[in-house]
Amino acid sequence: MRHAVRDWLTAYAPEGVVAVALSGGADSLALTxxxxxxxxxxxxxxxxHGLQDGSALVAAEAAATALRLGCRSARVLTVEVGSGGGLEAAARRARYAALERARDGLPVLLGHTLDDQAETVLLGLARGSGGRSIHGMAEFSAPWGRPLLGVRRAVTRQLCxxxxxxxxEDPHNSSPEFTRVRLRTEVLPLLEEVxxxxxxxxxxxxxxxxREDAAVLDGLAEKLLESSRDGDGLSIETLATAAPALRRRVIRAWLLGRGAKSLTDSNLRAVEMLVTAWRGQGGVAVGGSADGTRLVAVREHGTLILGSDQVELDRARHHR
Structure with missing residues (x-):
């Protein structure tokens, strides 16, 4: 455990000043x-999160333990968990938002282990959204640090x-209603056995x-994105001659940069067809922007453009 944390600090936070997200569970307790x-x-x-009776007491005990271990400070962050996207996702959003507000510019260490990484990869495989969905978690994706991705969960328990x-012991971590719990308790043990x-x-x-391969492809895609730019849009001619793996990365980066949210593989491939399989089809909805406006990608005069809702669709059809 100490070697894992030491290596992470050397690579990403040599000044040695960090925050730790502590739940009171074995992984985050051992990390702390x-x-x-x-x-x-x-x-x-x-x-x-306030999702269970006695959660305030659990949080207070975790804070007291952190101080006994030698933390400079220990703060309890009380959040309200919404309902959008299911309980797991809503709790995650509330947790990360609270940590972001409280970290005071410091990197935040998270107790994700090798076992969590394996579960994340399996979830990505099930989604089938391409290589990006099975990259798993990175050791550092500012401000979130994960020093324990090479450490088994059993090691954190042994250290405790x-x-x-x-x-x-969070009862949610053994509740079969959550997909990740079933992966942890049923699927991964079966894979290990088989x-x-x-x-x-x-x-x-x-x-x-x-992730290493993707870093190279993302670097090449960044260069292609710059050479493809045509005002606020992208040149169809430039994109059409690019390799598919790079073209989809360019389209994804362009859409996200223009405010698209929650992109799926089907979104990207439908937009790509405006470049590679143009048959006069209409625009492709790619989710909403931050202000709630629906965004639509359309092909117009050899350029891929992104506009809001029906306005751009009508304009593109008129010029077509």
Whole structure:
């Protein structure tokens, strides 16, 4: 655990001042214990989602433990969890938003382990949204740091036992109504049994390799994006001659840069067809912008453009 945290700090936060997201569970508790030894300064941030009776007491106990371990400070962040997208997703959004507000410019260490990485890759495989969906989690995606992606969950539990720490057992982590819980308790153990062990490590290793490959492709796509720009749009001629993997990356970056949200693989491929399989089809809705306006990608005079709702569609059809 100490080696994992030390290596992460050397690579991403050599000044050694960090915050740790502490839930009171074994992973984040062990991470906090290792961080206070390896880092210069550690502030603990404890999110109370208020979803269970006694959650305030659990949060208070986690804060007290953080101070005993040697954290400079320990703050409890109380949040309200909405209902959009399911309980898991709503709680995640509320948690990350609270951590972002409270981190005071510091990187925030998260207790995701190799096992969490394997589960994330399996979830991505099930979505089938291409290589990006099985990249897993990065060691550092500012401001979020994950030093334990090479550490098994069993190691965090052992460290807690060695130090005499009693982790909080969140009942949600054993509830079969959550997909990730079933992956953890049913799917991954079955894979380990069928494949003779090593499945979780292999999934995590695959994710790391794909992230390395994607970094190269994203760099090439960035250059192609600049050469494809035609005002606010993209040149159809330039995109049409690009390799599909680069073309879709360019389209994705362009759409996100113009305010599109929640892009799916089907969105990207439908927009790509405006470039590669043009048959006079209409525009492609690509989700809403931050102000709630629906965005539509259309092809007009050899250029891929992005406009709002019906206005751009009508304009494109008129010029076509």
């Amino acid at each position: 214990a290792a961080a206070v030894v390896e880092a210069e300064v550690v502030d603990a941030l404890i999110v109370d 036992a060695d130090l005499g720490l009693t982790p909080h 494949l003779g062990g090593g499945a979780a490590a292999a999934l995590a290793r695959t994710a790391a390799q794909l």
